[in-house]
Amino acid sequence: xxxxxxxxxxxxxxxxxxxxxxxxxxxxxxxxxxxxxxxxxxxxxxxxxxxxxxxxxxxxxxxxxxxxxxxxxxxxxxxxxxxxxxxxxxxxxxxxxxxxxxxxxxxxxxxxxxxxxxxxxxxxxxxxxxxxxxxxxxxxxxxxxxxxxxxxxxxxxxxxxxxxxxxxxxxxxxxxxxxxxxxxxxxxxxxxxxxxxxxxxxxxxxxxxxxxxxxxxxxxxxxxxxxxxxxxxxxxxxxxxxxxxxxxxxxxxxxxxxxxxxxxxxxxxxxxxxxxxxxxxxxxxxxxxxxxxxxxxxxxxxxxxxxxxxxxxxxxxxxxxxxxxxxxxxxxxxxxxxxxxxxxxxxxxxxxxxxxxxxxxxxxxxxxxxxxxxxxxxxxxxxxxxxxxxxxxxxxxxxxxxxxxxxxxxxxxxxxxxxxxxxxxxxxxxxxxxxxxxxxxxxxxxxxxxxxxxxxxxxxxxxxxxxxxxxxxxxxxxxxxxxxxxxxxxxxxxxxxxxxxxxxxxxxxxxxxxxxxxxxxxxxxxxxxxxxxxxxxxxxxxxxxxxxxxxxxxxxxxxxxxxxxxxxxxxxxxxxxxxxxxxxxxxxxxxxxxxxxxxxxxxxxxxxxxxxxxxxxxxxxxxxxxxxxxxxxxxxx
Amino acid sequence: xxxxxxxxxxxxxxxxxxxxxxxxxxxxxxxxxxxxxxxxxxxxxxxxxxxxxxxxxxxxxxxxxxxxxxxx
Numbered sequence: 001x002x003x004x005x006x007x008x009x010x011x012x013x014x015x016x017x018x019x020x021x022x023x024x025x026x027x028x029x030x031x032x033x034x035x036x037x038x039x040x041x042x043x044x045x046x047x048x049x050x051x052x053x054x055x056x057x058x059x060x061x062x063x064x065x066x067x068x069x070x071x072x073x074x075x076x077x078x079x080x081x082x083x084x085x086x087x088x089x090x091x092x093x094x095x096x097x098x099x100x101x102x103x104x105x106x107x108x109x110x111x112x113x114x115x116x117x118x119x120x121x122x123x124x125x126x127x128x129x130x131x132x133x134x135x136x137x138x139x140x141x142x143x144x145x146x147x148x149x150x151x152x153x154x155x156x157x158x159x160x161x162x163x164x165x166x167x168x169x170x171x172x173x174x175x176x177x178x179x180x181x182x183x184x185x186x187x188x189x190x191x192x193x194x195x196x197x198x199x200x201x202x203x204x205x206x207x208x209x210x211x212x213x214x215x216x217x218x219x220x221x222x223x224x225x226x227x228x229x230x231x232x233x234x235x236x237x238x239x240x241x242x243x244x245x246x247x248x249x250x251x252x253x254x255x256x257x258x259x260x261x262x263x264x265x266x267x268x269x270x271x272x273x274x275x276x277x278x279x280x281x282x283x284x285x286x287x288x289x290x291x292x293x294x295x296x297x298x299x300x301x302x303x304x305x306x307x308x309x310x311x312x313x314x315x316x317x318x319x320x321x322x323x324x325x326x327x328x329x330x331x332x333x334x335x336x337x338x339x340x341x342x343x344x345x346x347x348x349x350x351x352x353x354x355x356x357x358x359x360x361x362x363x364x365x366x367x368x369x370x371x372x373x374x375x376x377x378x379x380x381x382x383x384x385x386x387x388x389x390x391x392x393x394x395x396x397x398x399x400x401x402x403x404x405x406x407x408x409x410x411x412x413x414x415x416x417x418x419x420x421x422x423x424x425x426x427x428x429x430x431x432x433x434x435x436x437x438x439x440x441x442x443x444x445x446x447x448x449x450x451x452x453x454x455x456x457x458x459x460x461x462x463x464x465x466x467x468x469x470x471x472x473x474x475x476x477x478x479x480x481x482x483x484x485x486x487x488x489x490x491x492x493x494x495x496x497x498x499x500x501x502x503x504x505x506x507x508x509x510x511x512x513x514x515x516x517x518x519x520x521x522x523x524x525x526x527x528x529x530x531x532x533x534x535x536x537x538x539x540x541x542x543x544x545x546x547x548x549x550x551x552x553x554x555x556x557x558x559x560x561x562x563x564x565x566x567x568x569x570x571x572x573x574x575x576x577x578x579x580x581x582x583x584x585x586x587x588x589x590x591x592x593x594x595x596x597x598x599x600x601x602x603x604x605x606x607x608x609x610x611x612x613x614x615x616x617x618x619x620x621x622x623x624x625x626x627x628x629x630x631x632x633x634x635x636x637x
Numbered sequence: 638x639x640x641x642x643x644x645x646x647x648x649x650x651x652x653x654x655x656x657x658x659x660x661x662x663x664x665x666x667x668x669x670x671x672x673x674x675x676x677x678x679x680x681x682x683x684x685x686x687x688x689x690x691x692x693x694x695x696x697x698x699x700x701x702x703x704x705x706x707x708x709x
Binding site: 113116117119120121123124126127128130131132135249250252289292293296297300320323324326327328330331333334338341 | 640641648656658680685688689692695
């Protein structure tokens, strides 16, 4: 790759974008206020949802088109001009997956030991990236992790293999997010799943194709501001409504928790069940502490080297900026995720107030949310999102019939069940808020899904464009060829993942976990080794990646296609490795990542030692000494 | 040195936060486990603080004469 555009003019599209966040947040609140007024005038709820959807599409399309460019330096590294505020905000949006936002409160409500891991894991990932990878990747001057590995080892093959590994992880993430987008759109907006998946692919293409990293940064900045406002706004509303401290992240709504404690004490004294264990789809584990710590470390290691996370740092102005970007992103991610326990507490209080003493005949007055959400299926386990006395109920007559036919039957906490995402998605209905609350939360969950899809799609296009194809022969054609390749790869990957999402109904959460296994088991050790171990060479990198990929591929093959735990390839029997002790009850991807990590490290160390030391002192200096020449030029992409 | 120390401290803090949440279930503060409060409120501040501190230390290190700012 060569110097593509050496124009040092600062990228105003990004440097001047700091005010996007506050403008979007204020716009969302004004929009919500106007819709509330319109609702009072009789606007139907479906129209409210459509309006929220239009707001989301416009919020993606407008900044994406503004970021259009024909310069590879803009497209691949945003001309190294992203301000700290824009990059940190966009990175936070990439870290907040829609399904984490949707299910985290439900996990706290149900007392899952993994809930805290889903908060600490992403934050740990950002911290580890800030210490071990991001500033050094930025200091090297490389545009992508694959570019970095190719330059560090002077090996196009090593960079190409990493680009393929990155693409494999990216395809799994895009597959899971496309599928989630389709399921959420069907669930929340009643859109046909296939159409929604195609529409999501088009939206991601619209966000990334014209402007690349510039477009992704601008769109994800908008998405984070929207998501945070739409998620936290109803919670602050509920805090004020309950007379508690209006910052739900602090003290978890002290007054609400006190009331919940009083109610549960009385219920215990009377011998009645309490709310908490009625949540379907919440993981429980026999070894809770081991599982929670393992999940935290898995998420930390998996996310810290994921391409959609590292893709942000080449846009930082320098290594210090990359480090601080991760620091601010930790706080912004915490701003949203730390509200989940308060949401669980508020929901519990509203549920107690709504259902205690309620008879089945009065369901419509005290718990109408249950009738609204009962007919919908959870996107994670296909169970009803809410049911009463073990049955799906749509009206009062069905509620009475479900509970034995007695209209005076007093509903207790044990009679209700719901899925983990019901706590968040039905929040506005449970809190008896205006319909726009539901619309905003639905759009926020979809927006979070699209944000990670944007970042992942960009990382695939940028890594593959430099890593896999031979360079163009003529210098003058180099820049445009690079850009054309990146866009072509992007279109192909989006079309392929949309086809996978439509045609193959794998659970999206499972697919996502296997992608993280690639990050934790292969990409993270390769990048950390390339930065910190001066004896590592290209053979070590390639052997490590191949060994880790082989182990992970076998594990995934058996877990996905061979339910019995054994499989054969061309007559050769292969057997699944047993789960790591203590991790039997959580995703098999966690155990697989541990085995893959061991294989990657073994391949990396053995091949590096056996093939002898390379003279790579200059490369190590370029990565770690501030006064040395970078491996690649600032705008060389 | 700065990066390794920071990474190890972050790992200890995160694992400690999870362990506190999972084990201190008998100690309730505001009707929630004490460890949860520590993890959710204090951990982000600790992790982000460590990252900003490392950026500051690295900047100071880079300016030291003679050492030419060897990344540690």
